[in-house]
Amino acid sequence: MSPLVLALLAGAVVGLALGALGGGGSMLAVPALVYLLGFTPAAATTASLLIVAVTSATALYAHARAGHVRWRAGALFAATGILPAAGAGAAAGRLPQPVLTAAFAGVAGVAAVLMLRAGGAGRGARAGAGAVRPGRAAGAGAGLGALTGLLGVGGGFLVVPALVSVLAFEMRAATGTSLLVIAVNSLASLATRGSTTTGLDWAVVAPFTGAAVLGAWDGKRLAARLTGAALRRTFAVALLVVAAAMGADAVVQSVGSA
Numbered sequence: 001m002s003p004l005v006l007a008l009l010a011g012a013v014v015g016l017a018l019g020a021l022g023g024g025g026s027m028l029a030v031p032a033l034v035y036l037l038g039f040t041p042a043a044a045t046t047a048s049l050l051i052v053a054v055t056s057a058t059a060l061y062a063h064a065r066a067g068h069v070r071w072r073a074g075a076l077f078a079a080t081g082i083l084p085a086a087g088a089g090a091a092a093g094r095l096p097q098p099v100l101t102a103a104f105a106g107v108a109g110v111a112a113v114l115m116l117r118a119g120g121a122g123r124g125a126r127a128g129a130g131a132v133r134p135g136r137a138a139g140a141g142a143g144l145g146a147l148t149g150l151l152g153v154g155g156g157f158l159v160v161p162a163l164v165s166v167l168a169f170e171m172r173a174a175t176g177t178s179l180l181v182i183a184v185n186s187l188a189s190l191a192t193r194g195s196t197t198t199g200l201d202w203a204v205v206a207p208f209t210g211a212a213v214l215g216a217w218d219g220k221r222l223a224a225r226l227t228g229a230a231l232r233r234t235f236a237v238a239l240l241v242v243a244a245a246m247g248a249d250a251v252v253q254s255v256g257s258a
Helices: 003-021 025-036 041-065 071-092 097-128 134-151 156-165 171-191 194-199 202-225 228-257
Strands: none
Touching: 003 025, 003 041, 003 171, 003 202, 003 228, 025 041, 025 097, 025 202, 025 228, 041 097, 041 171, 041 202, 071 134, 071 156, 071 171, 097 134, 097 156, 097 228, 134 156, 134 171, 156 171
């Protein structure tokens, strides 16, 4: 398959994940860019931030029109994550590639477990009325911002479970609100990686982003038809596969560089 076709297919899957679940785009974009399109891990994380920022902003508009965005909580998460995202983004370029790959695999595995557990948390959360807890929300936002900057992940697969379990959001509100956090954190991290964007293969990144934007609209429609539990389980399994593959690759990289 040509790189263009691979970019379009991968972009559509990434957009579908973001539009349907409010997360998972970068968790799928980085492995696709590395293993299908030949990007280095450092270039893939930078490209992923760009793709996810644009796609999240587009999907956010659709969810906001449906009334599924809680702006106050999302703004708190996003605001506390800006500085950590920028600082971690500046440090990411100094870390060895095997370390970045292993860290990404670990985060993907944790995110999968959190998504599988989020269903049960959400059922109990609905009784809690969804009040915003500023201290816990700020702490979670700062940690997720750091992960965004370091690993090039938008953090949606961690934001959504946090909003469901910590702030007692229903799944649809958590999905829409997470897109605001993802877009802001991704842009903050990109601001520290300006020099790395010049080396990106725009013939791949541009169609990847375009397909992701279109896929996000389809994801929004898909989310309205399927249950949140079914969508969570599907992408959690996909994340576990990604985590296992990238963990094995990190071991190979470490052995090769030894």
